[in-house]
Amino acid sequence: MKSIEVKNLKKQFNTTEAVKGINFSISQSETLALLGPNGCGKTTTIGMLLGLITPTSGNIFINGQELNYKDHQFLNIMNFASPYVELPKKLSVLENLKVYGRMYLIKNFKEKIDQLIEDLNLKPFLNKRTGELSSGQKNRVSLAKSLINDPKILLLDEPTASLDPDTGDYVRSYLEKYKKENDISILLASHNMDEVTRLSDYVLMMKEGQIIDHGKAKDLIDKHGRENLEQVFLKLVRQKNEY
Amino acid sequence: MNIKRSSSLMLRHFYLIRSSFPRIFDLIYWPTVQIILWGFVSKFFTMHSDYFNNVAGVILSAAILYDFLFRSSISYNMLFLEEIWSRNIINLFVSPLKISEIIMALTSSALIRTMIGLVPAAFIAIPLFGISIFELGVPLILLLFSLYLFGVTLGLLVTAGLVRFGPSFENVAWASLFFIAPLGCIYYPVEILPSWIQPIALGLPLAHIFEETRNILVNQTVSFTNIYYAIGLNLIYLTLAITIFYRSFVSAKRNGTLVNIGE
Numbered sequence: 039m040k041s042i043e044v045k046n047l048k049k050q051f052n053t054t055e056a057v058k059g060i061n062f063s064i065s066q067s068e069t070l071a072l073l074g075p076n077g078c079g080k081t082t083t084i085g086m087l088l089g090l091i092t093p094t095s096g097n098i099f100i101n102g103q104e105l106n107y108k109d110h111q112f113l114n115i116m117n118f119a120s121p122y123v124e125l126p127k128k129l130s131v132l133e134n135l136k137v138y139g140r141m142y143l144i145k146n147f148k149e150k151i152d153q154l155i156e157d158l159n160l161k162p163f164l165n166k167r168t169g170e171l172s173s174g175q176k177n178r179v180s181l182a183k184s185l186i187n188d189p190k191i192l193l194l195d196e197p198t199a200s201l202d203p204d205t206g207d208y209v210r211s212y213l214e215k216y217k218k219e220n221d222i223s224i225l226l227a228s229h230n231m232d233e234v235t236r237l238s239d240y241v242l243m244m245k246e247g248q249i250i251d252h253g254k255a256k257d258l259i260d261k262h263g264r265e266n267l268e269q270v271f272l273k274l275v276r277q278k279n280e281y
Numbered sequence: 282m283n284i285k286r287s288s289s290l291m292l293r294h295f296y297l298i299r300s301s302f303p304r305i306f307d308l309i310y311w312p313t314v315q316i317i318l319w320g321f322v323s324k325f326f327t328m329h330s331d332y333f334n335n336v337a338g339v340i341l342s343a344a345i346l347y348d349f350l351f352r353s354s355i356s357y358n359m360l361f362l363e364e365i366w367s368r369n370i371i372n373l374f375v376s377p378l379k380i381s382e383i384i385m386a387l388t389s390s391a392l393i394r395t396m397i398g399l400v401p402a403a404f405i406a407i408p409l410f411g412i413s414i415f416e417l418g419v420p421l422i423l424l425l426f427s428l429y430l431f432g433v434t435l436g437l438l439v440t441a442g443l444v445r446f447g448p449s450f451e452n453v454a455w456a457s458l459f460f461i462a463p464l465g466c467i468y469y470p471v472e473i474l475p476s477w478i479q480p481i482a483l484g485l486p487l488a489h490i491f492e493e494t495r496n497i498l499v500n501q502t503v504s505f506t507n508i509y510y511a512i513g514l515n516l517i518y519l520t521l522a523i524t525i526f527y528r529s530f531v532s533a534k535r536n537g538t539l540v541n542i543g544e
Binding site: 089 | 283286289296364372
């Protein structure tokens, strides 16, 4: 069974077609990367998958069940993290985790929080206000929040943006380990091509609301005769519309 | 509706208030200043007017009740704006939190915030001006309940605007109550208004609430008709506000506003 299946998904805002009938799926334990320039429809697509935006037409299936925008139950098995979305700054790290543990109705959430604190090494700044943390520390707390409900599907929007290489590597390594141990599916939107190459099993290239190419990162590099994914990205983004 | 899930949002605001002395101070400071200001104005009238000798506590009681309404409505808006300002709103909307649970959390948290402000101000008025709002007796509970319903109604309507139109609606949040205040007949009877405006004022629960407050304090009698009218009108407006609140989410999801206000 597919974790996520998207069929002919469209979104139109007034006269602008943000997403033009895209199709893709993510299998269990698979990481799918969504690549594309700014304004290509990535955020709109993620928004529709999270129930934040209602599609104009098309279907989304989560674990085989069609997404019902009136029933939020599907959000119990999903979670989301992005550096552009923050946790309340005035609350301490521990308070934030307690709030979200309760919000997701986590049984034994104290144990779950303890586990996340240990796994993501949050102890040194556990009682510090979230707004006073460094970008790297905030990122780890945001990741902890996104894993608090043991999601089966994790959506990550540029998870390592604005992080130094060391912290970025820490986060990527943790995600690799977490995915392996917990058998989860990940949808990753990123502009970091090395990250995409390292983490993803499959890549979708989007431009102007459409999927213009897809495949495994290595296959795309070979197919387009380039040295790395960044060069493939530049080639596809800069070429005239032939799709 | 899940009370535990809803209480998570209350817990978030409890942590916020607890962690910040300026926030607690802000909650208490404004109602207290308001009471002291109106207290002195009332005292001045008492000393210089025979008419006002009979209604010395009316203005001050009205000021306390109006402040209760103002705080409950503003608290509601503030709680939602806090989520926008802290860029946390997307985290709430991608959680399984239902709209009914958000409404319940905001309504309960706003009441707590309002009481933090009102209770000290009401007690300060007793030794300072010899006026106790508690003289309104049992009907005070019904009047406060009615005011709170209207505060929540306004809060819901403004929050619906914030959801639908984004943070640009923030200015309306601050001004919302001032639009209605002249029609609320807080400090004067309905008859003061031009005759063509009076039916509009009587269509609001506020006019009935403050008419009854004056009636209790001046005539020492209770007319439950005003109270029932106020509660009845409140229930109609509240139902309408909840419907608009739900509709604003549907509209925001269609227009993509939820994503925009969160980032």
